[in-house]
Structure formats: C-alpha cells, structure tokens
Amino acid sequence: MRIKEVKGYLLKVPYPEKKAFAAAWEPAPHKDFTFTLVEVTTDEGISGYAGMISRGFEVIAFIKSAVSEFLKRVPIDPFYVEILTRPLRIGSYFGPRVGLVDIALWDIIGKSLGKPVYKLLGAARDYVKAYMSTGQIKKARDHINDFEEARSKYGFKAVKLRFHRMKWEDDLKVLKEFREAFPEIEIMVDANQAWTYFPPYWDRKTALAVAKELEKLDVVWLEEPLPITDLEGYADLRRRTSVRIAGGELEYGLHRIREHLERGCFDVIQPDPCLSGGITEMKKVAALAEAFHVWYVPHGWEPGIGLAACLQLIGTMPDYLCPYLEYPLDPPLTPEVRDAILTEPIEPRGGFVKIPDKPGLGIEIDMNVVKKYMIKEVTEEA
Ligand SMILES: [Mg+2]
Structure with a gap:
C-alpha cells in the first residue's frame, strides 16, 4: 500500500x-x-x-x-x-x-x-474517567448550573475550571462557591499562563499564592500557572506545594518533554497528539512519563476527531499513568458542535468514556x- x-x-x-x-x-x-x-x-x-x-x-x-x-x-x-x-x-x-x-x-x-489503533499498539483498558473541561469565565452560579446539568446527563465526577479573571482572588471566590456546591467531586484548575498573550500575567509569587489556596480546597492539579519559558519557576513551585503542577499542552518535541521531566517541572504532563507529533511520538512521551513517575494526561481541547486520537493513545496507557480524559464541554461548546463531523458523538456514560473501537481511530x-x-x-x- x-x-x-x-x-x-x-x-x-x-x-x-x-x-x-x-x-x-x-x-x-x-x-x-x-x-x-x-x-x-x-x-x-x-x-x-x-x-x-x-x-x-x-x-x-x-x-x-x-x-x-x-x-x-x-x-x-x-x-x-x-x-x-x-x-x-x-x-x-x-x-x-x-x-x-x-x-x-x-x-x-x-x-x-x-x-x-489502541489494540494494535498494545491496549491497557477500554474506559477512561472523563473530566468536564470548561473553557469560559462565568459567574459561579452559571458554572454550578452547567456542571449540575452535565453531571446529570453524563455522570461526571471531575471538572476543570479556568482562572483568568484580572484578580486571581476573584477566581478563588468562584472556586470556593463551586467547591461548596460539590464537596465530593474532583476539581482541576487551569490558569493558561504558559502561553497567554493577554493579561493577567502571573509571576512566581502569584502562582505560589494561588497554589497555597488550592491546597485548602483539595484541588487535583494546578495547570500552567507560569510562562512556559520559566522552567526553573515551575520546578521551584512544584517543590513548594502539595498541589500537583500540570503543563506542556502546547509543547512540541521529545527534547522539550525530556527537559521538563529532568528539571522536575511537572506532576502531570499534557502534550497533545494532534499538536505534537502524532500518536507515534506520543507513545514515546508516555514512556518518558512512566520512567519519571508522573501522569500523562493528553490535552484534549480538540474537535471530536482529535479527541478520538487522544482516546486511542489513552487506551494504551494504564490508569496509574493516565487517570483522566480531558473532555471539553462548556455550552455553547457541546458534543453536537465539537463532534459535528462524526457519525456518533463521543459521550461519557456514568462519567467514563469508552475508547472508540471501530477500525482506526474508532470513529x-x-x-x-x-x-x-x-x-x-x-x-x-x-
Ligand atoms: Mg490547559
């Protein structure tokens, strides 16, 4: 052929x-x-x-x-x-x-x-826990209503909120209200500071202050709290907080991921197969993550066909290496829009997504x- x-x-x-x-x-x-x-x-x-x-x-x-x-x-x-x-x-x-x-x-x-694909590469599982990845800044009440609705439909047990208000103290207020409404769920926080090109811009002191607050709210990870150029800052922050530090979603190249891991920047790395060399390269990234004993949770903010590629990769990783799927959902961004070109949308059931199992990418x-x-x-x- x-x-x-x-x-x-x-x-x-x-x-x-x-x-x-x-x-x-x-x-x-x-x-x-x-x-x-x-x-x-x-x-x-x-x-x-x-x-x-x-x-x-x-x-x-x-x-x-x-x-x-x-x-x-x-x-x-x-x-x-x-x-x-x-x-x-x-x-x-x-x-x-x-x-x-x-x-x-x-x-x-x-x-x-x-x-x-996942069965050809060596399968590890057929299901993965999905976290609802929100993408917008909303009022606490709107986040709570959206999550309530999504949870009743899809059974989510985990969610990610964005921190990008001009004052991080305002982000924190929303998170606290959200945590009060859902004491039992897993919450991630994404600051998108690694590559943000408009304010607010966080520095090392801000990132540490936020991390210390998140410790009290039992947050699973704090994602991209610093510019991606500040690898030393990431490593230092990671040593000073018990909250996991996540990053690397726009990174490209094995050499960069190796450097992140050797310098101890992250507890969770997130290179995206669609943005960073495909499934072949990301299998090597998964091996690096395993060798450094960190999680590898691929960035999933992609159209449904990109999510399908992430899922094929995740299907080859055991739960201890990749405990979650990033599942973008934040109305008006819904599966109907995200997966418009797929014959069937990719949807969680009981909070878990099945690795699509039709030939190829499964969809x-x-x-x-x-x-x-x-x-x-x-x-x-x-
Ligand atoms: Mg992110």
Missing part, C-alpha cells in the same frame, strides 16, 4: 442560536468552532483522517506544498510510520505542526487491519457534513 495524497480542509461549525464561545485564553469570543481536518488517501482506496483545533490555512498550505510533495517523492507504505518521525519533527519545526499526518496513517493502519466521519462546513476561502476569522 502507498500513500497517494495528503489533503487538508478548514471547517467552521457555527455555535447554535448564534451564541458565541468566549474562551478564557483568548481576548475575543468566537461565533464558530473552527478546526483543521487532514485526509490521507492510499492507492488501495483507504482514507485516514485526523483533526485539530484550527491553526489556520497555513497548515493546509504547508501540507500541500511540503508534506504532500515529500510523500510523492518518497513513496511510503502507511505502515512505516517511523520513517516519517524525522520529517514530521523537522516539518513542525520549520513550518506549522504537521503531526496530524501520523495520526491519519494510524487511522489507515487500523482500517486496513480492521482493528482500533466514522460523515463527509457530507465535512462538505457542509468546509471553508473554501481564507477569511479573517479562519
């Missing part, structure tokens, strides 16, 4: 009732959920897919001009994923992140063998829906 072509699409799924999603980490709200879809076709008629939250048309242009051209000149059997490790690493250093190609190849491998794509939401022209919002 040979790779015939690699194609990329940009999709834009509107939020229902013209609502907007105001991500805590972005300065302006979005009217649409925008993401990149990659399709790899083979000479045997099998297509593999992968997707990630939008990185714009330049990803698609780079795939067309560089990755696809490379694969035409160096014809590769999709089973030989390791041949692509180095070109994809260099490609992602030189241009946009192109690890999606690796994920699409795993989709092809699974489809050609009739097995889900099926409806190409008619892909066509419906495909953007043909570059627009400002894309």
Whole structure:
C-alpha cells in the first residue's frame, strides 16, 4: 500500500442560536468552532483522517506544498510510520505542526487491519474517567448550573475550571462557591499562563499564592500557572506545594518533554497528539512519563476527531499513568458542535468514556457534513 495524497480542509461549525464561545485564553469570543481536518488517501482506496483545533490555512498550505510533495517523492507504505518521525519533527519545526499526518496513517493502519489503533499498539483498558473541561469565565452560579446539568446527563465526577479573571482572588471566590456546591467531586484548575498573550500575567509569587489556596480546597492539579519559558519557576513551585503542577499542552518535541521531566517541572504532563507529533511520538512521551513517575494526561481541547486520537493513545496507557480524559464541554461548546463531523458523538456514560473501537481511530466521519462546513476561502476569522 502507498500513500497517494495528503489533503487538508478548514471547517467552521457555527455555535447554535448564534451564541458565541468566549474562551478564557483568548481576548475575543468566537461565533464558530473552527478546526483543521487532514485526509490521507492510499492507492488501495483507504482514507485516514485526523483533526485539530484550527491553526489556520497555513497548515493546509504547508501540507500541500511540503508534506504532500515529500510523500510523492518518497513513496511510503502507511505502515512505516517511523520513517516519517524525522520529517514530521523537522516539518513542525520549520513550518506549522504537521503531526496530524501520523495520526491519519494510524487511522489507515487500523482500517486496513480492521482493528482500533489502541489494540494494535498494545491496549491497557477500554474506559477512561472523563473530566468536564470548561473553557469560559462565568459567574459561579452559571458554572454550578452547567456542571449540575452535565453531571446529570453524563455522570461526571471531575471538572476543570479556568482562572483568568484580572484578580486571581476573584477566581478563588468562584472556586470556593463551586467547591461548596460539590464537596465530593474532583476539581482541576487551569490558569493558561504558559502561553497567554493577554493579561493577567502571573509571576512566581502569584502562582505560589494561588497554589497555597488550592491546597485548602483539595484541588487535583494546578495547570500552567507560569510562562512556559520559566522552567526553573515551575520546578521551584512544584517543590513548594502539595498541589500537583500540570503543563506542556502546547509543547512540541521529545527534547522539550525530556527537559521538563529532568528539571522536575511537572506532576502531570499534557502534550497533545494532534499538536505534537502524532500518536507515534506520543507513545514515546508516555514512556518518558512512566520512567519519571508522573501522569500523562493528553490535552484534549480538540474537535471530536482529535479527541478520538487522544482516546486511542489513552487506551494504551494504564490508569496509574493516565487517570483522566480531558473532555471539553462548556455550552455553547457541546458534543453536537465539537463532534459535528462524526457519525456518533463521543459521550461519557456514568462519567467514563469508552475508547472508540471501530477500525482506526474508532470513529466514522460523515463527509457530507465535512462538505457542509468546509471553508473554501481564507477569511479573517479562519
Ligand atoms: Mg490547559
């Protein structure tokens, strides 16, 4: 079997009732959920897919001009994923992140063998506990109502809230109210400080003050409390608090993850297969996490097809290595929007998500829906 072509699409799924999603980490709200879809076709008629939250048309242009051209000149059997490790690493250093190609190849491998990827790689489990990953800053009462509703529908036992108000003391007030409403659930806190490009900007003293407060509220982890450039600050903070420190969701490259772990920055690492080298590279990251005795909980803020890739990876990790799935859910961002192109949405039951077990990534794509939401022209919002 040979790779015939690699194609990329940009999709834009509107939020229902013209609502907007105001991500805590972005300065302006979005009217649409925008993401990149990659399709790899083979000479045997099998297509593999992968997707990630939008990185714009330049990803698609780079795939067309560089990755696809490379694969035409160096014809590769999709089973030989390791041949692509180095070109994809260099490609992602030189241009946009192109690890999606690796994920699409795993989709092809699974489809050609009739097995889900996690079973081909060595399965560890069929279910994972999902935490509801919120993304917006809301009033405490709205967070409480949203979680109550999601819990009654999906059985969540864990949730992540964002800390991104101008004063962290205001974040804390909301968390305290939330904790009072749900004393028994697991709560994570994400400050998104690693790569935030608009205020507030936390320093080491702020991060430590927040961590000390979170200790009292039995928080599972504090995510990205410092800029990703401050590895020394992360290691120092981790030594001074009993709250787990999480990070690395936008990181790319084995060398970076090795450095984080050698310097003792994190209790939980979070590289994302869609943003950081695909499933092949993330299996190596999982081995590093295991060797350093930290958790590896992949970043999951992706379209459903990206979540499916995370799930295939998680299916290969035992619970002691990866205790959770990050499950993005914060109305108007719902499974209907996030998983619009899937024939069935990925949904928890009793707080757990089943690793999708159809061949490949375990899910099926409806190409008619892909066509419906495909953007043909570059627009400002894309
Ligand atoms: Mg995060």
